[in-house]
Amino acid sequence: MSAARLSIDDLTAVSVRDGNRFMLRDVSLKIAIGEVHGIVGESGAGKSTIAKAILGIIPSQVKVTRGRIDFEGLDLLSLSSTALRAVLGRDIALIAQDPSTALNPARRIEAQLTDGLRLKRGLSSSEARMRAGTLLEDVQIRDPTQVLRSYPHQLSGGMRQRVLIAAAFALQPKLVIADEPTTALDVTVQKQILRLIRSLQERHGTSVLFVSHNLGVVAKICDRVSVLYMGKVMEQATTAELLTAPRHPYTKALLGATPRYDAPESGLQPIPPGLIAALRAEIAASDARPADRGSADG
Amino acid sequence: MVEVSAARPEGSQATLGDTLRPPSIRTRLLGDRKVVAAGSFLLILIVAALAAPLIAPRDPLDQNLMLATLPPAGFAGAEPGYVLGTDDLGRDVLSRLIFGTRVSLTVAFIAAGLAALLGSWLGLVAGFLGEGIDSLISRLVDVWMAFPPVLLSILLVAVLGTGLHSVITAIVVIDWTRFCRVVRTETMAQARMDYVVAARALGFSRFAILLREILPNVMPVLIALITLEMGIAVVVEAILSFVGLSVSSDTPTWGGMIAAGRQSIHQAWWVLAAPLLALFATVVAFNQLGDGLARSLDPVLRR
Numbered sequence: 001m002s003a004a005r006l007s008i009d010d011l012t013a014v015s016v017r018d019g020n021r022f023m024l025r026d027v028s029l030k031i032a033i034g035e036v037h038g039i040v041g042e043s044g045a046g047k048s049t050i051a052k053a054i055l056g057i058i059p060s061q062v063k064v065t066r067g068r069i070d071f072e073g074l075d076l077l078s079l080s081s082t083a084l085r086a087v088l089g090r091d092i093a094l095i096a097q098d099p100s101t102a103l104n105p106a107r108r109i110e111a112q113l114t115d116g117l118r119l120k121r122g123l124s125s126s127e128a129r130m131r132a133g134t135l136l137e138d139v140q141i142r143d144p145t146q147v148l149r150s151y152p153h154q155l156s157g158g159m160r161q162r163v164l165i166a167a168a169f170a171l172q173p174k175l176v177i178a179d180e181p182t183t184a185l186d187v188t189v190q191k192q193i194l195r196l197i198r199s200l201q202e203r204h205g206t207s208v209l210f211v212s213h214n215l216g217v218v219a220k221i222c223d224r225v226s227v228l229y230m231g232k233v234m235e236q237a238t239t240a241e242l243l244t245a246p247r248h249p250y251t252k253a254l255l256g257a258t259p260r261y262d263a264p265e266s267g268l269q270p271i272p273p274g275l276i277a278a279l280r281a282e283i284a285a286s287d288a289r290p291a292d293r294g295s296a297d298g
Numbered sequence: 299m300v301e302v303s304a305a306r307p308e309g310s311q312a313t314l315g316d317t318l319r320p321p322s323i324r325t326r327l328l329g330d331r332k333v334v335a336a337g338s339f340l341l342i343l344i345v346a347a348l349a350a351p352l353i354a355p356r357d358p359l360d361q362n363l364m365l366a367t368l369p370p371a372g373f374a375g376a377e378p379g380y381v382l383g384t385d386d387l388g389r390d391v392l393s394r395l396i397f398g399t400r401v402s403l404t405v406a407f408i409a410a411g412l413a414a415l416l417g418s419w420l421g422l423v424a425g426f427l428g429e430g431i432d433s434l435i436s437r438l439v440d441v442w443m444a445f446p447p448v449l450l451s452i453l454l455v456a457v458l459g460t461g462l463h464s465v466i467t468a469i470v471v472i473d474w475t476r477f478c479r480v481v482r483t484e485t486m487a488q489a490r491m492d493y494v495v496a497a498r499a500l501g502f503s504r505f506a507i508l509l510r511e512i513l514p515n516v517m518p519v520l521i522a523l524i525t526l527e528m529g530i531a532v533v534v535e536a537i538l539s540f541v542g543l544s545v546s547s548d549t550p551t552w553g554g555m556i557a558a559g560r561q562s563i564h565q566a567w568w569v570l571a572a573p574l575l576a577l578f579a580t581v582v583a584f585n586q587l588g589d590g591l592a593r594s595l596d597p598v599l600r601r
Contacts, residue, residue: 055498055499057495057498057499060429084501085501085502085503086501087501088498088499088500088501089499089500089501089502090501092499093499093500094495094496094499094500096492096493096495096496096499097492098492101491101492101493102491102492102493102495102496103493103496104493104497104511104514104515105493105515106514106515106517107511107514115497115500115502115510116500119502120500120501164496167496177499
């Protein structure tokens, strides 16, 4: 593995309003240059909290109590808000979850695509417009001039997601955070979008943090995967290892609960309640012994 | 391998294709009969106010006791040239009505504009920053709205003295809360949207997000509300004129005309009826226009 572009060490966060309940428990992960790292887990496992912590937009009721987020030598958690704003957009970009709300309904696509180019790259508005057209071609939109003139509500969901991807890759960031980018799309569009992210990522050597609850989606696009449960990393492995030889029982259960088109006769297995109870007990026990936390990390 | 099903051929491109193009805002507004009627009526009022000296048949202050309480055209005893008749001092009602639009519209535009500016700014800040600043502004609004508005405006004008600027000040001081509440709620709803998160992830400052991202989305509601407020301002000015707290009595106002007409209601009902109808029609027009704008400008309804 080449040098790490993003390295998260022992990231621990609690929800202050919720009696200091743990949101993240000693999460550690490294993303190499040009690598796509997936985070899978159920709702509430803390996937989005990790993404938000990197972007410095965690809600005020969540507090990071421990850990470091290192982005190419910058400690993101201790950066001033001005310094962080300089990094965001330019070096780190976000592909948001819901394409229906992630674009501003009151502004034309052109204005939204050129914002970053003009403000962060200092392009003139005509240069930015040219560049925006190219960006739309890169995400395989056939009539860029037409789309640039449109408002978001005039585009389909898949088109909007393409625009969002174009916006995220606009400044050629080093790290793209994709927060469930395909969840709101239908399955056929999903596949195209995944292929698109992968091809852009490969072309620019971008590192991607890919957050999803869908193991099938993660398997298609990621090089490495972290399986998250209750804010704790259960297992970390390459995608191939994870799919063929899962080590952790939770990963096995998760795989059993994912539809498989290559083996439809296997059916879907619910995650056994016994396993959940055992995991919860284990996590509760390790919460009580702070020194031991993180020992189960992969 | 875990597999995601695929129906489309490889490398298929996305186009606007069958995306339905909704009508533009202008098409929608011009297709709305109520909006067109209300807008035309208000346009006529604006022209009347601007060109009052040119189109008014007579001097609105010109008294002629020989021609007092003439009925409007079409009634027995009407004089040609006095379309809406004269009041008990022989002043031409139509001319007074035309000059009266000046005060009404001045108050409507300036007071509504200033109230919107003050209220929506506070609403934007409260809704976006939340927490301490929000509770401070919201409590202030709650306390402010507990005062009875008519009483408060009469009190304010009594303290500030009569005059156009006092009327405007009174309306702004009372009605900014209306804007603050609505804009705050709308801002809070917008601030939760993913596009705000996306803007933050692009490294925009809060101020930039508020102005560039949120304000354009609050604008439709705001424009509709300003229009409604103009109708309210016209009524408040008329009330203050009626009780003699607006501009001095040598400037014709609708409220002043209503007050004078009330005293001669049995001899000359038209002196009361004319400004009352004008006031009524103006307020209805502002309300209809406001509703129509709210319908047409809402980006969600436009879908």
